[in-house]
Amino acid sequence: MNVINVSLEGKGSASYQIGIGYDIADGIGRILAEKQLGARYAIISDSSVSPLHGEAFLKKLHDAGLNVSLMEFPAGEHSKNINTVLDIAARMLASGVDRKCALIALGGGVVGDIVGFIASVYMRSLPYIQVPTTLVGQVDSSIGGKTAIDLREGKNLLGTFYQPSAVFIDLKFLETLPEREFNNGLAEIIKYGIIDDEGLFGLLEKEMPAVKKRKGGFPEHIVERCCRIKKNLVEIDERDQGIRHFLNFGHTIGHAIEAASEYAFTHGEAISLGMKAAARISGRLHGLPLQDRERIENLISQAGLPTRLPERIATDDIIARLKTDKKKDGDTIHFVFLHKIGSPLINGGVTEAVVRETIEGLRK
Ligand SMILES: NC(=O)c1ccc[n+]([C@@H]2O[C@H](COP(=O)([O-])OP(=O)(O)OC[C@H]3O[C@@H](n4cnc5c(N)ncnc54)[C@H](O)[C@@H]3O)[C@@H](O)[C@H]2O)c1
Structure with a gap:
C-alpha cells in the first residue's frame, strides 16, 4: 500500500494518511487494529455498494480482530438529506455506538459526505474513516474533510469541515463501477x-x-x-x-x-x-x-x-x-x-x- 500524508499540523485539524493500493482490505484491517482509532467500528454504506462489497469488507475487518458492524441506506443523491442523517443516528444509538467508536464510510461521495457529516455532529463528534468506492470518491471527495447534506433549496447547503482520521483507497472497488x-x-x-x-x-x-x-x-x-x-x-x-x-x-x-x-x-x-x-x-x-x-x-x-x-x-x-x-x-x-x-x-x-x-x- 502506498501512503500519502495529509499534513494539517498547526492548522486546527489532525494530520492523516491516505493509503492507496489494489485489494488492500486485509491491510486496512491490520492498520485499524494497530491504530485503534475506535474501540468498535460501524461501517456505513449504501444499498448499491453494500450488497457488492459490504459483507466481504466486514469479514476482512472481523478477521483482523475488529469489533465491527454494517448498516446501509438507500443509494443516490436523494438520500443526502437530514432524514437519512436522523435515521442513521437513531440506528447508531440503538446499536450502542458511542464516542469510543469510529465510523467507516464505504461508498461514493454521497456516503462519504453523509458519514463525515454525522461523524462531525454525533455525540459532538467521533472519528471516521473514508473507504471510497467510486473514482470521484477516490480522487476527490474522500480527501479534504468537506462534509455535507443537501437542503430542498440546493446541494451541500448544510455541512461542516471535519477531516477523516484515515483514507483507504482500494482500486479493486472500481471493477464494479458502472x-x-x-x-x-x-x-x-x-x-x-x-x-x-x-x-x-x-x-x-x-x-x-x-x-x-x-x-x-x-x-x-x-x-x-x-x-x-x-x-x-x-x-x-x-x-x-x-x-x-x-x-x-x-x-x-x-x-x-x-x-x-x-x-x-x-x-x-x-x-x-x-x-x-x-x-x-x-x-x-x-x-x-x-x-x-x-x-x-x-x-x-x-x-x-x-x-x-x-x-x-x-x-x-x-x-x-x-x-x-x-x-x-x-x-x-x-x-x-x-x-x-x-x-x-x-x-x-x-x-x-x-x-x-x-x-x-x-x-x-
Ligand atoms: N466532500 C467533497 O469534497 C466532495 C467532492 C466531490 C463530490 N462530492 C459529493 O459526492 C457526491 C457524488 O459522489 P459520487 O460520484 O461518488 O456518487 P455516489 O456516491 O452517488 O455514487 C454513484 C453511484 O455508484 C454506486 N457505487 C459506488 N461505488 C460503487 C462500486 N464500487 N460499484 C458499483 N456501484 C458503486 C453508488 O451506490 C451510487 O449509486 C455528490 O453528492 C457530491 O456533492 C463531495
Whole structure:
C-alpha cells in the first residue's frame, strides 16, 4: 500500500494518511487494529455498494480482530438529506455506538459526505474513516474533510469541515463501477491535469485509451497523482478560502448546465462542458494558447465525455442558473480560468455577453 500524508499540523485539524493500493482490505484491517482509532467500528454504506462489497469488507475487518458492524441506506443523491442523517443516528444509538467508536464510510461521495457529516455532529463528534468506492470518491471527495447534506433549496447547503482520521483507497472497488460513474471520475481527473499538472495531462493523453478499456485495473499512479494534488491544495487552504477554489475549474458553468438539464447530465458530463467553456473564455480573455484549448477538448472527447451542448438545454436557462450560483460574491461570479494548462487563475470580470456567446459556441 502506498501512503500519502495529509499534513494539517498547526492548522486546527489532525494530520492523516491516505493509503492507496489494489485489494488492500486485509491491510486496512491490520492498520485499524494497530491504530485503534475506535474501540468498535460501524461501517456505513449504501444499498448499491453494500450488497457488492459490504459483507466481504466486514469479514476482512472481523478477521483482523475488529469489533465491527454494517448498516446501509438507500443509494443516490436523494438520500443526502437530514432524514437519512436522523435515521442513521437513531440506528447508531440503538446499536450502542458511542464516542469510543469510529465510523467507516464505504461508498461514493454521497456516503462519504453523509458519514463525515454525522461523524462531525454525533455525540459532538467521533472519528471516521473514508473507504471510497467510486473514482470521484477516490480522487476527490474522500480527501479534504468537506462534509455535507443537501437542503430542498440546493446541494451541500448544510455541512461542516471535519477531516477523516484515515483514507483507504482500494482500486479493486472500481471493477464494479458502472461506466457513467467511472466517467464522472475521469472528468475530475482531467480537471486535475488542467489546473495543476501538465505532466499528468500529458500522461492522460497517452494512457486514456487503455484507461477507457479498464484492462489491468485503473492505473494507481494516476489516482495517486490526483490525491497528491488534492492534498496539497487542502494543506494550503483547508477551509476553502483561496487556492482550493481552483478545484472549481469548469464547475461554474458546469453546475448551471447540470441544473438546466434537470440532471439528465451527470456531474462529470456537465463539468466537461463547463471545462470546455472555461477553456474557450480563457483563450479569449487570458491568452490560453489555441493548442492547449484543443488538447483539453480532445482529451474530454477521448474520455467519452460530452463536448457538445444539446439544443434542448436553453442558454437563457443556463444563464439564469448561473445568476443564482451559491458561490457568487455579490453580483460577481468568480470563474477559474487558465493562462496555460497547469496554470490557473480566478477572475470575476466576465460579461454576460461573453458567457452567452461561449455557451452558444458549445453547441458546435
Ligand atoms: N466532500 C467533497 O469534497 C466532495 C467532492 C466531490 C463530490 N462530492 C459529493 O459526492 C457526491 C457524488 O459522489 P459520487 O460520484 O461518488 O456518487 P455516489 O456516491 O452517488 O455514487 C454513484 C453511484 O455508484 C454506486 N457505487 C459506488 N461505488 C460503487 C462500486 N464500487 N460499484 C458499483 N456501484 C458503486 C453508488 O451506490 C451510487 O449509486 C455528490 O453528492 C457530491 O456533492 C463531495
